[in-house]
Amino acid sequence: MKIFFLDQSGKPGGAELCLIDIAKPYKDRCLVGLFAEGSFRNLLQQNHIPVQVLTTQAIEVRKESSLAQGLGSLGQLIPLIAKVVQQAREFDLIYANTQKALVVGALASFFSRRPLVYHLHDILSPEHFSKTNRSIAVTCANRFASLVIANSQASQAAFLAAGGRPDITKVVYNGFDAKNYQSQESDVKQIRQQLGIDGQFVVGHFSRLAPWKGQHILIEALAKSPLDVTAILVGDALFGEQEYVQHLHQQVTALGLENRVKFLGFRSDIPLLMSACDLVAHTSTAAEPFGRVIVEGMLCGRPVVAAKAGGAIELVEHGVNGFLVTPAKPDELAQVITTCLQEPEKTANIAENAQAIARQRFDVTAINQQIAELLDKL
Numbered sequence: 606m607k608i609f610f611l612d613q614s615g616k617p618g619g620a621e622l623c624l625i626d627i628a629k630p631y632k633d634r635c636l637v638g639l640f641a642e643g644s645f646r647n648l649l650q651q652n653h654i655p656v657q658v659l660t661t662q663a664i665e666v667r668k669e670s671s672l673a674q675g676l677g678s679l680g681q682l683i684p685l686i687a688k689v690v691q692q693a694r695e696f697d698l699i700y701a702n703t704q705k706a707l708v709v710g711a712l713a714s715f716f717s718r719r720p721l722v723y724h725l726h727d728i729l730s731p732e733h734f735s736k737t738n739r740s741i742a743v744t745c746a747n748r749f750a751s752l753v754i755a756n757s758q759a760s761q762a763a764f765l766a767a768g769g770r771p772d773i774t775k776v777v778y779n780g781f782d783a784k785n786y787q788s789q790e791s792d793v794k795q796i797r798q799q800l801g802i803d804g805q806f807v808v809g810h811f812s813r814l815a816p817w818k819g820q821h822i823l824i825e826a827l828a829k830s831p832l833d834v835t836a837i838l839v840g841d842a843l844f845g846e847q848e849y850v851q852h853l854h855q856q857v858t859a860l861g862l863e864n865r866v867k868f869l870g871f872r873s874d875i876p877l878l879m880s881a882c883d884l885v886a887h888t889s890t891a892a893e894p895f896g897r898v899i900v901e902g903m904l905c906g907r908p909v910v911a912a913k914a915g916g917a918i919e920l921v922e923h924g925v926n927g928f929l930v931t932p933a934k935p936d937e938l939a940q941v942i943t944t945c946l947q948e949p950e951k952t953a954n955i956a957e958n959a960q961a962i963a964r965q966r967f968d969v970t971a972i973n974q975q976i977a978e979l980l981d982k983l
């Protein structure tokens with residue numbers, strides 16, 4: 606089967622990293638069309654996945670955009686749609702990986718008469734999207750998609766609550782190659798020395814810097830944790846959240862935590878950095894659609910504490926394969942951090958358990974097989 610994947614982003618967020626794993630088995634018979642230049646293109650090339658940037662003009666619709674703004678951008682989309690329609694005729698299927706890709710893919714599917722698959726990586730709730738954006742996504746999916754792959758039950762539930770058709774929806778979790786998350790002890794030691802975190806109890810946060818990812822909650826929790834706890838914040842503001850970045854730095858200064866918080870920016874060596882942590886913290890203040898970092902922490906054999914909402918609840922069972930805390934409650938987070946520091950054996954058992962479960966549950970080969978079976982049915 607020849608697949609034309611579409612993704613609006615030039616930057617590698619969770620949806621894009623997931624797409625790399627999905628496209629890999631099709632690399633000799635697919636094309637990934639992007640709506641922006643950026644490092645995601647390089648990542649696809651490094652994985653030998655054919656990629657083409659279809660437009661370099663930014664599409665001026667944001668998650669909170671109104672109908673007027675949405676319609677205003679339609680004119681801008683016409684040349685892109687024409688290009689996608691033409692290219693789609695060379696493929697058996699259009700696979701839209703993001704919301705703007707869904708809109709373009711829906712029209713291209715109609716004109717090229719190719720089936721459309723929408724991989725839903727978002728929670729279509731008012732917390733995350735304007736009413737207009739939600740109804741555009743649901744209308745396009747309901748009317749044009751033959752299949753909607755939701756990345757969690759939480760994403761599926763929000764899609765259905767927004768009016769999405771249940772008969773076209775299936776849940777498929779992200780897949781991971783467990784061997785990519787194994788690090789050499791010597792490399793872990795070296796990176797801890799390089800980062801100056803040797804001898805510390807290190808809590809790692811791995812997310813783009815954005816208010817709803819809740820890095821400020823971890824900083825607040827750190828101020829309430831024992832003095833030998835340090836945090837590393839890995840990730841950058843991918844979508845223009847500069848004000849939040851500034852706010853985080855001010856918060857660190859105001860709490861006198863300059864020596865206990867390190868901002869590492871965007872990194873490509875996530876497995877090694879996670880392995881260098883004593884605890885991986887996920888602190889989203891709004892429901893997380895899936896939460897790749899939670900599974901990645903587990904695969905690295907590190908204990909994970911996650912905010913109890915959305916997809917995270919499907920990944921973590923408190924006290925069995927990780928810890929759950931109420932979102933936006935730094936006190937609870939500080940309590941878990943302290944417990945993990947004080948009860949290393951119990952915590953290590955939970956991490957070990959989580960690793961074994963995650964290896965089986967999110968095995969990329971099995972997940973790709975599930976997707977292949979769904980696509981074959983189309």
Ligand code: UDP
Nearest residue numbers: 618619620812839840871872875896897898
């Ligand atoms: N990530 C990365 N480098 C960074 C920070 C994050 O490669 O500096 C990766 C992280 O390992 C994960 C993805 O970005 O695979 C984020 O996915 P997640 O589902 O956690 O959140 P999203 O970005 O999709 O909201």
